[in-house]
Amino acid sequence: MSTPDELANEVADVQSLNSLAETWRTAPDGSRRFVPNFDPRSSGTASRVLVLMQSPGPQTIAAAHSAICSEDNPGPTATAFRAARIESGLARNEYLRWNLIPWEIPGRVRPADIDEGRRALGTLLEVLPVLDAVVAYGTAALDGVMRHLTLDEHARLVPVIAAPHPSPAKGRHRAEQHRRSVQALRLAARTRRA
Numbered sequence: 001m002s003t004p005d006e007l008a009n010e011v012a013d014v015q016s017l018n019s020l021a022e023t024w025r026t027a028p029d030g031s032r033r034f035v036p037n038f039d040p041r042s043s044g045t046a047s048r049v050l051v052l053m054q055s056p057g058p059q060t061i062a063a064a065h066s067a068i069c070s071e072d073n074p075g076p077t078a079t080a081f082r083a084a085r086i087e088s089g090l091a092r093n094e095y096l097r098w099n100l101i102p103w104e105i106p107g108r109v110r111p112a113d114i115d116e117g118r119r120a121l122g123t124l125l126e127v128l129p130v131l132d133a134v135v136a137y138g139t140a141a142l143d144g145v146m147r148h149l150t151l152d153e154h155a156r157l158v159p160v161i162a163a164p165h166p167s168p169a170k171g172r173h174r175a176e177q178h179r180r181s182v183q184a185l186r187l188a189a190r191t192r193r194a
Contacts, residue, residue: 013044016127017096024102024120034104036060036067039097047096048132049188051081052121054109054140054165055101069097080166081137084178088185095188098124100136100144109140118148122155131158133188137181138165161187 017038024035036056038044059075060067071082071092085095101109101117121144125131136142142162149155163184164177 013046014038014040014042017044017124020123020127021102027103028116034061034067035102036069039068039070039072041070041072041092042096043093044096045127046130047094047128048130049090049095049185049191050125050128050131050134051085051095051097051185052134052136052141052145053077053097053099054138055099055105055113055117056103061104069099071097076168077166080168080178081181084166084181085185088182088189090185090189096128100141114140114144114147118144118151121145121148122152125156125158131156133159133161133191135161135163135184135188137163138167141165159188159191 014037021035021037025032027033034056053069056067056069057073057075057077059073059078060069071078071085081097085092099117100121101113102120105113117140125148134145136145142160145160149157149160161184163181164173166177166181168174
């Protein structure tokens with residue numbers, strides 16, 4: 001059970017991230033866009049592992065103003081991720097789940113979306129001081145992380161572990177997807193900064 005001081009720190013750790021999410025809700029053209037909040041059950045800015053998906057999924061978008069980026073969300077992707085995370089041994093309070101592209105994307109992901117997402121990722125990484133590893137789920141998330149590391153002159157180097165996106169749409173190799181997800185999260189849990 002958390003003490004009142006620990007609860008206040010947990011709330012503050014996530015509140016500062018939610019303030020960041022609020023800045024992303026305004027598009028470059030001044031319009032508003034959908035961006036969920038961060039999971040209050042995560043470790044917030046004290047996260048050791050960043051779990052990075054592509055963009056908010058349909059179930060998260062459907063939650064509208066109450067949406068958070070969480071393994072507790074309804075839907076098969078969150079369910080598959082949660083099962084892998086539990087099996088891997090990565091504790092709930094060690095990681096932060098987020099999206100490379102924090103806002104809803106209508107249609108297919110374009111290179112411009114990934115580029116804008118990698119800039120948002122750079123801002124997020126600046127407020128995660130004890131981050132030990134990033135687990136990038138899917139090609140868009142991995143591309144965004146790599147673009148951040150190779151285009152930002154001041155990028156902080158952290159290990160990046162790639163895993164297939166846990167979407168059920170990729171069902172033909174579902175058992176392998178699950179094994180790779182579990183192993184990626186295990187590796188991230190074992191990674192410690194020097």
